[in-house]
Amino acid sequence: MKTVREWPAFTVTKKAAASLAAGHPWVYDNEITAAPDQLPEPGALADVFSPRGSYLGTAFYSPASRIRLRVISKNANDKFDEAFWQRRIEYAWAYRRQVMGQADCQCCRVIFGEADQMPGLTVDRFGPLLSVQITSVGMERIKDLILPLIVRVLRADGQRIDGVFERNDLALRDKESLPRGKGWYPLPGETHPESPLTEICENGVYYAVDVENGQKTGFFLDQKYNRRAVAKLAAGRTVLDCFTHTGSFALNAAMGGAAHVTAVDVSATAIEMARRNAVRNGLESRMDFVCADVFDLLPQLEAGPHNYDFIILDPPAFTKARSTAKSALRGYKEINLRAMRLLPRGGYLATASCSHFAPAPEFVKMLHAAAHDAGRMLRQIEARQQAPDHPILWEVPETDYLKFYLFQVV
Numbered sequence: 001m002k003t004v005r006e007w008p009a010f011t012v013t014k015k016a017a018a019s020l021a022a023g024h025p026w027v028y029d030n031e032i033t034a035a036p037d038q039l040p041e042p043g044a045l046a047d048v049f050s051p052r053g054s055y056l057g058t059a060f061y062s063p064a065s066r067i068r069l070r071v072i073s074k075n076a077n078d079k080f081d082e083a084f085w086q087r088r089i090e091y092a093w094a095y096r097r098q099v100m101g102q103a104d105c106q107c108c109r110v111i112f113g114e115a116d117q118m119p120g121l122t123v124d125r126f127g128p129l130l131s132v133q134i135t136s137v138g139m140e141r142i143k144d145l146i147l148p149l150i151v152r153v154l155r156a157d158g159q160r161i162d163g164v165f166e167r168n169d170l171a172l173r174d175k176e177s178l179p180r181g182k183g184w185y186p187l188p189g190e191t192h193p194e195s196p197l198t199e200i201c202e203n204g205v206y207y208a209v210d211v212e213n214g215q216k217t218g219f220f221l222d223q224k225y226n227r228r229a230v231a232k233l234a235a236g237r238t239v240l241d242c243f244t245h246t247g248s249f250a251l252n253a254a255m256g257g258a259a260h261v262t263a264v265d266v267s268a269t270a271i272e273m274a275r276r277n278a279v280r281n282g283l284e285s286r287m288d289f290v291c292a293d294v295f296d297l298l299p300q301l302e303a304g305p306h307n308y309d310f311i312i313l314d315p316p317a318f319t320k321a322r323s324t325a326k327s328a329l330r331g332y333k334e335i336n337l338r339a340m341r342l343l344p345r346g347g348y349l350a351t352a353s354c355s356h357f358a359p360a361p362e363f364v365k366m367l368h369a370a371a372h373d374a375g376r377m378l379r380q381i382e383a384r385q386q387a388p389d390h391p392i393l394w395e396v397p398e399t400d401y402l403k404f405y406l407f408q409v410v
Helices: 014-022 082-104 137-141 143-156 171-176 224-233 248-255 268-280 294-303 322-342 360-374
Strands: 009-012 026-028 032-034 045-049 055-061 067-073 107-112 121-126 129-134 163-168 181-184 197-202 205-210 238-242 260-265 287-291 310-313 348-353 378-384 403-409
Touching: 009 014, 009 067, 014 026, 014 055, 045 067, 055 137, 082 107, 082 143, 107 143, 107 197, 121 143, 129 143, 137 143, 143 163, 205 248, 205 268, 224 248, 224 348, 224 378, 224 403, 238 248, 238 294, 238 322, 248 260, 248 268, 248 287, 248 310, 260 268, 268 287, 294 322, 310 322, 322 348, 322 360, 360 403
Parallel strands: 009 045, 129 163, 238 260, 238 310, 260 287, 310 348
Antiparallel strands: 009 032, 026 067, 045 055, 055 067, 107 121, 121 129, 163 181, 197 205, 348 403, 378 403
């Protein structure tokens, strides 16, 4: 039987009820079978019930999105007050401290949305700065509670936090009818830093990070340990790092003792930043930088002398929708096929995909096909995923997105 509570109630389909019971937190618009006469305000709380009237959870209500309800708790006794959210944040931070350690938590993802039961909230730490993205109207509604709480929890653990920058300039906010924008969040009683620029150290490599204008929240943290794995293999190698962005894999390879590293990206701005990062780390004498489209460059290199014995492929997501997944896999196959042909037998290949819509089985199938067409065999060294500060909830497949493989070509 339904329990009378202070917020409105929605009834969902049997299929949605089963999905919620299994752990997935979303209810789509076409899965709602009964709604209250007085609909909640955007971002307000609502209870969710099964067709038989069983309580399934309490959720943020989002009238503009196809994801109409985002469950935040299945405990009917939760009050969703400051103490509730502080416990959530403390739990998320304690997890990072445990699995990553103090040093690696200086730059890490503090909150990873649904994986931390805080749907639509991403918080990345870059030393003394927090970079925040909000993609759900529910989190937007309570951000003046949540953001100061995150700062309080981290400072209580002895962490230095000087400011919070909102990177809410992403298109995903359109789906929730949220305005786009970016700027410093006004922490109560504090002044924000003068500059959105900071410096981080990851795996012993220093990077300049621009939380205002850098990609996503300012820097890609999810490949932290995959970059470390590349560095271990790079000693003495001649490395080609494709889609280098600001040079993270290339710099790790050079720091790991590569004989020479060529870093390639289509963005002149990214290449210039990678070059500056190389100088900052004293690695510029063993690196060069090429501004080029990888899809054009690899065929050119294939036609000439084969000088590289370690190739890294870390492209941006080729697909952000299920409808374009097949086209994306063709793109992944092309670059992997050409890289395998470029490599000598005994050479090494690091290859990745950061798209959830190119799932691991399909990505592996593509790699098999590319190796077959290239006339190569692959000796797997490691199969890896995102760093544990981007935790994967098995019940929420959307949290499982990064594929990363290390091979020797034989």
